[in-house]
Each structure stands twice: as structure tokens, then as C-alpha cells.
Amino acid sequence: MSLRRSGMLAWLGISLTLMAWTESQARPTVYVVNYPLQYFAERIGAGQVHVVFPAPADEDPAFWKPDVETIAAFQAADLILINGAAYARWLKTASLPKSKMIDTSRRFKVDYIEIQGTGTHSHGPTGEHSHAGTAFTTWLDFRQAAQQAQAVMEGLSRLLPEHKDAFERRYAELEQDLLALDERLGTIVAGQREQPLLASHPVYQYLAKRHGLNLQSVLWEPEVMPDDAQWDGLRSILQAHDAAWMLWEGDPLPASADKLQALGIKSLVFDPCGNTPEQGDFFSVMQQNVTRLLQAFQ
Numbered sequence: 259m260s261l262r263r264s265g266m267l268a269w270l271g272i273s274l275t276l277m278a279w280t281e282s283q284a285r286p287t288v289y290v291v292n293y294p295l296q297y298f299a300e301r302i303g304a305g306q307v308h309v310v311f312p313a314p315a316d317e318d319p320a321f322w323k324p325d326v327e328t329i330a331a332f333q334a335a336d337l338i339l340i341n342g343a344a345y346a347r348w349l350k351t352a353s354l355p356k357s358k359m360i361d362t363s364r365r366f367k368v369d370y371i372e373i374q375g376t377g378t379h380s381h382g383p384t385g386e387h388s389h390a391g392t393a394f395t396t397w398l399d400f401r402q403a404a405q406q407a408q409a410v411m412e413g414l415s416r417l418l419p420e421h422k423d424a425f426e427r428r429y430a431e432l433e434q435d436l437l438a439l440d441e442r443l444g445t446i447v448a449g450q451r452e453q454p455l456l457a458s459h460p461v462y463q464y465l466a467k468r469h470g471l472n473l474q475s476v477l478w479e480p481e482v483m484p485d486d487a488q489w490d491g492l493r494s495i496l497q498a499h500d501a502a503w504m505l506w507e508g509d510p511l512p513a514s515a516d517k518l519q520a521l522g523i524k525s526l527v528f529d530p531c532g533n534t535p536e537q538g539d540f541f542s543v544m545q546q547n548v549t550r551l552l553q554a555f556q
Contacts, residue, residue: 285306286306286337288303288308288309288417289310289332289335289338290310290338290340291311291339292313293311293319293532293535294531294532295410296311296534298362298432302414302425302428302432306424307336311534317533319346321347322346324348324352329352332352333354335358337358337360337417339409340360340362341363341396341397341406342363343370345396360409360410362405362406362407362410363396363405365405365409371463371464373391373392373460393461393463395532397464398530400439400440400468402468403436404432404433411425411426411428439545443469446555454500455471455504455505456474456476456492456505457476457504458475458476458504458507459477460477461475461530472499478510480506480510483514492521502523503553504523505526505527506527510525526550526551528547529547
């Protein structure tokens with residue numbers, strides 16, 4: 259290859275990189291506190307905005323604490339989408355511009371669920387924490403998820419009014435998908451809502467409330483074998499709550515699943531999807547969740 263041709267190709271590569279960078283910089287930046295909001299913003303925004311979800315993949319975004327540089331990036335964003343319902347507890351101590359913030363669950367604040375003391379525990383790098391207070395996985399009621407997506411659409415429309423019609427159209431499509439999931443769940447559990455169920459973690463409150471599930475939670479982690487005291491606690495629950503299925507946030511250890519099976523309890527994964535999934539996206543994960551839950555009600 260001639261030096262002249264090589265130089266032209268190098269120049270072209272640099273030019274394309276600069277064009278892509280310029281295009282990225284030209285788009286408004288939207289920072290979000292969890293993956294569901296990232297999915298809503300990207301699906302509705304469809305390339306018109308640059309969406310950033312900075313929480314590490316191995317941490318629970320609800321309890322993650324960003325560093326000073328990340329908080330500064332939130333402050334500099336054009337729009338900040340928060341979940342509400344006491345999600346992302348670092349927000350209480352961070353100074354973020356209120357004019358840029360949208361609390362996506364504000365519409366149904368009166369429907370927040372308050373959790374009494376559940377004890378403390380730890381998992382992952384986030385350290386010890388408690389699930390007492392306001393239940394925060396609001397999006398597991400898919401009607402509420404649709405309202406959160408609507409708040410995202412309205413925020414994007416104010417930010418980029420010239421794209422309002424497109425945002426409204428994409429939101430309508432997303433709303434239809436979410437409400438279809440809600441309807442399918444309702445059909446699955448119809449007539450069997452009193453069936454006892456267990457949850458490995460207290461994160462399914464809005465799902466249970468929406469569909470009237472008879473659900474009790476423990477404080478177990480999928481990657482940790484419960485100790486003797488935890489197994490004794492489960493046996494105590496089973497005396498009055500004869501469940502045959504346990505919902506897990508992720509695949510439990512085979513040893514945990516086997517010991518549950520010996521007690522007559524099968525395991526199924528219902529991923530809350532607070533963080534970015536390894537495969538698929540928010541909607542495909544929720545479709546899988548609903549399909550798996552069907553096993554417990556057949």
C-alpha cells in the first residue's frame with residue numbers, strides 16, 4: 259500500500275472517529291440510577307439521547323455508593339432519572355440539581371409499600387444493609403413500570419420538544435408491551451392467588467400486591483448456602499405457610515436447591531433486573547420471568 263493511500267485511510271479513520279464523538283457530544287446526556295430506567299430511556303429516546311447507567315455490574319444499584327467523580331457526572335447531566343421509593347440511598351446525601359431530576363414513581367407515591375424491620379445482611383461489594391423502609395422495586399408491578407416510563411417520556415419531551423411526537427409513539431409501544439405482561443401475569447395466577455409462595459429476598463412486594471400473591475420472604479442470597487439458623491427459620495415459616503415454590507433473584511446454589519427440594523420446595527428465578535442483565539434486555543427478562551412463574555401455578 260502506498261504511503262499516500264495509507265495516510266488517506268488513517269485520515270479517514272480519524273475523521274470518522276471525530277464525527278462519532280461529535281455526534282455523541284451533541285446528544286443530551288441522561289443519567290439513571292437503575293437498569294429499568296436505562297431501558298425505558300433508551301427505548302423511548304431511540305438514539306436521540308446518550309443514556310448513562312454507571313453502577314458496576316456486580317453491585318446492587320439500590321445500595322451502591324458512587325464516587326465523587328460519578329456524582330459530578332450526575333450533576334453535569336442534562337437530565338437525571340431517579341426511581342423514587344427510597345431507591346439509591348446515596349441520593350439523600352448528594353447535592354443534585356432538582357431542576358434536572360425526575361422522580362419516575364412520583365405519580366403513585368401514595369401506593370408505596372412500607373416494610374417493617376427485616377434485619378440486616380450483606381451481599382456483594384455493597385456491604386451490610388437492611389431492606390426495612392420503603393419497598394423500592396416499583397417496576398415489578400408492570401402498571402407502575404408503565405407510569406415510570408411515561409415520566410421518562412415526558413422528561414425527554416421537555417428536553418427535546420422537537421422529538422416529542424416520536425417519544426410519545428415509542429412510549430405507547432412500550433406501555434402496550436408492559437400492560438400485556440401484566441395481563442398475562444393476571445391470567446396465570448387467576449383463581450390460585452391463595453397458593454403459598456416463598457421468596458428468597460424481600461424484593462417482590464409490588465408484584466405480590468398487584469396480583470394478590472400469598473408470598474412470604476426470607477433473607478437468602480443465591481450464591482450463599484443458608485446456615486442452620488436460616489434453615490430452621492424456613493421450617494418455622496412452613497408450619498403455617500406450606501409453600502411448594504421459592505422465587506429467587508438469580509440461580510441458587512445447587513446445594514441450596516437440592517435441600518429445598520428435599521423439603522418439597524422447588525426453585526424458580528424471577529429476576530428483578532435492577533442491574534444490566536447478562537443476556538437480553540429488560541423486556542425479554544420480564545417475559546422469561548412470567549414464563550417461569552407459570553410453573554408454580556400449573
